[in-house]
Amino acid sequence: xxxxxxxxxxxxxxxxxxxxxxxxxxxxxxxxxxxxxxxxxxxxxxxxxxxxxxxxxxxxxxxxxxxxxxxxxxxxxxxxxxxxxxxxxxxxxxxxxxxxxxxxxxxxxxxxxxxxxxxxxxxxxxxxxxxxxxxxxxxxxxxxxxxxxxxxxxxxxxxxxxxxxxxxxxxxxxxxxxxxxxxxxxxxxxxxxxxxxxxxxxxxxxxxxxxxxxxxxxxxxxxxxxxxxxxxxxxxxxxxxxxxxxxxxxxxxxxxxxxxxxxxxxxxxxxxxxxxxxxxxxxxxxxxxxxxxxxxxxxxxxxxxxxxxxxxxxxxxxxxxxxxxxxxxxxxxxxxxxxxxxxxxxxxxxxxxxxxxxxxxxxxxxxxxxxxxxxxxxxxxxxxxxxxxxxxxxxxxxxxxxxxxxxxxxxxxxxxx
Numbered sequence: 001x002x003x004x005x006x007x008x009x010x011x012x013x014x015x016x017x018x019x020x021x022x023x024x025x026x027x028x029x030x031x032x033x034x035x036x037x038x039x040x041x042x043x044x045x046x047x048x049x050x051x052x053x054x055x056x057x058x059x060x061x062x063x064x065x066x067x068x069x070x071x072x073x074x075x076x077x078x079x080x081x082x083x084x085x086x087x088x089x090x091x092x093x094x095x096x097x098x099x100x101x102x103x104x105x106x107x108x109x110x111x112x113x114x115x116x117x118x119x120x121x122x123x124x125x126x127x128x129x130x131x132x133x134x135x136x137x138x139x140x141x142x143x144x145x146x147x148x149x150x151x152x153x154x155x156x157x158x159x160x161x162x163x164x165x166x167x168x169x170x171x172x173x174x175x176x177x178x179x180x181x182x183x184x185x186x187x188x189x190x191x192x193x194x195x196x197x198x199x200x201x202x203x204x205x206x207x208x209x210x211x212x213x214x215x216x217x218x219x220x221x222x223x224x225x226x227x228x229x230x231x232x233x234x235x236x237x238x239x240x241x242x243x244x245x246x247x248x249x250x251x252x253x254x255x256x257x258x259x260x261x262x263x264x265x266x267x268x269x270x271x272x273x274x275x276x277x278x279x280x281x282x283x284x285x286x287x288x289x290x291x292x293x294x295x296x297x298x299x300x301x302x303x304x305x306x307x308x309x310x311x312x313x314x315x316x317x318x319x320x321x322x323x324x325x326x327x328x329x330x331x332x333x334x335x336x337x338x339x340x341x342x343x344x345x346x347x348x349x350x351x352x353x354x355x356x357x358x359x360x361x362x363x364x365x366x367x368x369x370x371x372x373x374x375x376x377x378x379x380x381x382x383x384x385x386x387x388x389x390x391x392x393x394x395x396x397x398x399x400x401x402x403x404x405x406x407x408x409x410x411x412x413x414x415x416x417x
Contacts, residue, residue: 022053025082026058026082028058029060029086053311070093081302082306083302084300086188086298100303100309102126108317108320113295116129116299119370129325130334132297134196135265140279142259150280156286178239180248182262183244187382190381190386202289203222206369206409210417211414215403218398219395219399224394227395242389254271254274265354294366300319302316325337330345339358342358384398
């Protein structure tokens with residue numbers, strides 16, 4: 001009888017613990033990205049083992065289908081507790097009611113790069129562990145061969161100087177093109193990589209003072225100057241056009257087809273493996289209003305419908321530790337979200353081979369327009385710059401794009417700004 005009672009008591013104890021652990025569901029966009037997923041799974045296992053209140057369970061989706069899955073989940077009332085969200089998309093999800101404020105205070109994100117903290121309507125809705133940065137990648141030996149000045153963060157190439165650099169490289173006849181901006185990569189690459197050129201000219205996709213109109217900033221004098229410069233790149237065969245072979249985008253610089261490639265830190269390890277100390281990661285040119293690069297990558301937030309926001313927040317706070325930020329950076333080459341995680345990383349420490357990307361993110365990064373309407377603006381901008389590259393009239397293309405963006409803003413009553 002005593003043995004029976006002891007077993008029953010033990011079973012009751014186990015049952016009590018199981019009942020006390022509440023499941024926290026999480027959706028993740030990186031199905032197929034085994035290295036990234038392995039770090040995330042490890043963090044989940046650590047969190048689940050560290051306390052007895054919550055158990056995080058992750059479901060992965062292919063990135064190409066992820067956003068559609070979230071929209072469908074929101075409409076069907078089946079969102080999880082935790083979502084990861086692409087930084088520029090976050091305001092749309094917050095405005096649409098998919099996300100709730102994260103509940104972090106400012107002190108918790110004070111050490112994070114500003115581009116890794118997602119804000120909407122005065123509140124923090126998401127936080128990321130990394131960012132991505134773009135640089136002009138080339139070889140030191142190439143610039144030295146043609147007597148080209150090596151630019152620095154403090155003294156980048158001016159717009160005129162950059163044009164002269166391209167002309168010199170083209171005249172050498174040693175390359176298929178002096179520059180590769182990556183036209184084979186479509187979608188979000190276009191606003192992420194190309195709108196910083198527009199912004200350096202003094203324009204933008206939308207007027208950020210209220211986010212109520214693109215008229216005058218996308219199609220004003222600065223926008224037209226950008227569009228004419230952009231079109232000249234293609235008309236003068238300075239860079240491959242919209243028909244670029246994706247394989248050439250991936251390997252053209254490595255194969256010597258392109259002297260300079262406008263590319264991201266996620267490709268830096270491959271370039272370093274190929275050229276070692278001969279590699280240069282250079283800042284963006286300054287077209288008159290300072291050099292700019294894009295910013296804002298994947299972040300974590302809490303679904304508006306979550307019944308367990310405390311548990312979801314506890315896990316996100318767990319993820320925000322430097323050890324995970326450094327792990328993602330070391331494995332994937334991502335820009336760490338904090339200076340301390342960067343200092344501890346193999347790529348971004350004081351002598352790291354990718355340290356310049358942290359400096360670029362800190363000094364030149366400009367997040368894409370923080371508006372629910374960005375998801376429309378991005379597609380409109382993509383079409384406009386592709387059309388201009390293909391020879392369409394610059395003013396007509398930019399006017400049409402500004403009109404389309406303004407019409408969408410009006411249709412959505414200003415998107416709550």
